[in-house]
Amino acid sequence: MLPQDPAILVSFINLKLRDQYPSLMALCDDLDEDEAELLKTLSKAGYRYDPESNSVR
Numbered sequence: 001m002l003p004q005d006p007a008i009l010v011s012f013i014n015l016k017l018r019d020q021y022p023s024l025m026a027l028c029d030d031l032d033e034d035e036a037e038l039l040k041t042l043s044k045a046g047y048r049y050d051p052e053s054n055s056v057r
Contacts, residue, residue, distance in 0.1 A: 002033060006045035010056045013038075017054050024049050 003009045013027065021027040028035040039049060047056050 002031070002038070006042075006047070010042070010045075010047055013042075014055050017056075021054075023051065023054060 003012050013024075016027055017024065021030065024038070025035055027033075028038060042048065042056055049056050
C-alpha cells in the first residue's frame, strides 16, 4: 500500500525508483499498483514522472 500524503508518496516513489526499479512501470508491476491511477494522483498534487531521470518531480 502506497502512502496517501502526496509529499510522502513522492519521496517513497523516488526512493524506490532510485534504489530498486528501472522504471515506474516496473515499480507498479511489482507493487501491484495501477500506473495510470498513480500518475493521476501525482498529477493532482502537481507532480509528474520523468522517465529520463526515472524520478517524480
